[in-house]
């Protein structure tokens with residue numbers, strides 16, 4: 592009886608498990624659908640609609656000297672073309688070639704939010720995990736799709752070796768504060784963009800494709 596129960600329990604858990612597990616092919620198709628049917632952009636817009644309420648109004652006492660920090664990849668610029676082209680995998684050489692091609696598209700709700708922040712008199716900064724050697728192509732890509740008028744772009748040193756960007760991105764925000772700015776909002780698609788404080792509010796945008804420590 593005990594054995595029968597064990598076999599039954601085993602079979603039941605297998606049935607439940609097979610009901611839960613999705614094949615990699617199916618999972619990738621679902622992710623592609625999310626990004627391509629408008630759901631992704633709708634979710635980004637929804638997050639920023641909430642964030643808009645936290646931005647100082649134009650002319651408010653706290654707009655002067657206030658800053659908003661944006662990450663770049665999959666925050667300001669979409670890398671979806673690269674991700675899908677790689678079958679949602681990653682290969683350093685291909686990634687670098689893609690960056691050189693300056694093909695990142697503006698994520699529309701983020702560009703709208705960026706322009707709103709500037710209209711309200713806030714200073715905007717980029718803090719990116721891209722390496723310094725991609726500075727020229729990154730700046731050209733940003734400007735070509737409408738991100739212009741930022742105060743400074745902070746990047747990863749070419750010889751950066753740490754496994755995590757948290758400390759580096761925090762150090763860049765501290766450098767912004769040392770110039771006399773108060774960071775009212777830090778916007779990124781990875782928790783590692785936002786960890787470490789030095790921003791009054793943080794906004795985490797959706798990213799179903801990859802994670803960066």
Ligand SMILES: [Mg+2]
Nearest residue numbers: 662664665780
């Ligand atoms: Mg990013």
